[in-house]
Amino acid sequence: MFIYVNGEIVKKEEAAISPFDHGFLYGMGLFETFRVYDGHPFLLDHHITRLNEGLKVLNIEKQFTREEVNNSLRVLLDANGLENAYIRLNVSAGIGEVGLQVEPYREPNVLIFAKPLPKAGEMAExxxxxxxxxxxxxxxxxxxxxxxxxxxxxxxxxxxxxxxxxxxxxxxxxxxxxxxxxxxxxxxxxxxxxxxxxxxxxxxxxxxxxxxxxxxxxxxxxxxxxxxxxxxxxxxxxxxxxxxxxxxxxxxxxxxxxxxxxxxxxxxxxxxxxxxxxxxxx
Missing domain, CATH: 3.20.10.10 (D-amino Acid Aminotransferase, subunit A, domain 2)
Incomplete structure (x- = not known):
């Protein structure tokens, strides 16, 4: 299985981030989970809007567009041979010193995970x-x-x-x-x-x-x-x-x-x- 890490597609076993990432040290990070149906990321615009609003709150200087995310998804889905998938788009603050940071985070880490899902069917109670x-x-x-x-x-x-x-x-x-x-x-x-x-x-x-x-x-x-x-x-x-x-x-x-x-x-x-x-x- 491959994942997306800062613009590159890498094997999940080879993916790595620094232990100084404030997403790890202090929980400074956000994520969105959504489904792709036959290649279509359902309600992607609203997931991006919520993510972008949250990034402003956390003082992480990164904003996403539909085109950017959809292009990254397409590359990741193709690499994994998927058309129906669970997606997690994750943004962590990036590297900082040990200690609470007041300044903006300007180099966040962006990761996208994909897991296979069957075609949508019956409701599960x-x-x-x-x-x-x-x-x-x-x-x-x-x-x-x-x-x-x-x-x-x-x-x-x-x-x-x-x-x-x-x-x-x-x-x-x-x-x-x-x-x-x-x-x-x-x-x-x-x-x-x-x-x-x-x-x-x-x-x-x-x-x-x-x-x-x-x-x-x-x-x-x-x-x-x-x-x-x-x-x-x-x-x-x-x-x-x-x-x-x-x-x-x-x-x-x-x-x-x-x-x-x-x-x-x-x-x-x-x-x-x-x-x-x-x-x-x-």
Whole structure:
């Protein structure tokens, strides 16, 4: 398998960065994960926009364009013989002295990883459980998709190796926040609900796509502060992320849910299938 490192395609065993990279020393780095469908990087524009905004916050002097990223992806995918893939675009701050740096980072390290994925197909159902571990607050004003991932890793250890379970974080105030690697939605009546960004969650790209799709389907979309009881009373629950797409929930804290037989998730899944091979933007 090959990866992209600062403009070069190298074998993964030969890839290396300096131990003085502040992405390693202090977690000063960002990443985006997304899928490529038959050669098309779905919603790439929005992933780049979020990445560029985060780089400004971290004082890393690098901005990406669609053309630059897409060209790099094409070379990497060709090297690995892939048309359907999981992509991680990673930007770390680059080399600095040991100690906290105030000056801008001007030579970041850019790495792109690709893993093979099968063609998109049926929805995979999961059970949702409330985590004992609370969601940590963002390091800054808003949550970035950054190298600061210990909260997520500890939460994954809490639920174990099961691939059919998603852990759901609560805030310190016991409001529903988000999944370990997902955003959460639920439907009741003609309204679809999802936690507000005020809870400190990541504004997922698939979250944004889903909110627009819900409105396109003629349903109301409401963000807010919600309790476990609010979610348990739902007619349908699902979680979203850019790799697993729309994931129906079959059980929430012991409450049975319709899973992939739910009318809303079926419509959203169909909308996703019709969009994933062509859309650059939401």
């Amino acid at each position: 999961k059970r949702a459980v409330i985590l004992q571990l609370k969601r940590n607050t963002p390091e800054g004003l808003t949550r970035l998709k950054s190298h600061h991932y210990m909260n997520n890793l500890l939460a994954k250890r809490e639920i174990g190796r099961s691939t059919d379970v998603e852990g759901i974080f609560l805030t310190a105030e016991d409001y529903i926040a988000e999944g370990i690697v997902s955003n959460i939605f639920w439907k009741k009546g003609n309204t679809v609900y999802t936690p507000s960004l005020a809870t400190g969650i990541l504004n997922g790209i698939t979250r944004q796509f889903t909110m627009k799709a819900v409105k396109t389907l003629g349903l109301h979309m409401e963000e807010g502060l919600f309790s476990i009881e609010d979610v348990a009373a739902a007619e349908e629950i699902f979680v979203t992320n850019s790799i697993q797409e729309i994931v129906p929930i079959v059980e929430f804290e012991g409450h049975a849910m319709p899973g992939k037989s739910g009318e809303l998730v079926q419509k959203l899944h169909q909308h996703y299938r019709e969009s994933c091979n062509t859309l650059w933007s939401i």
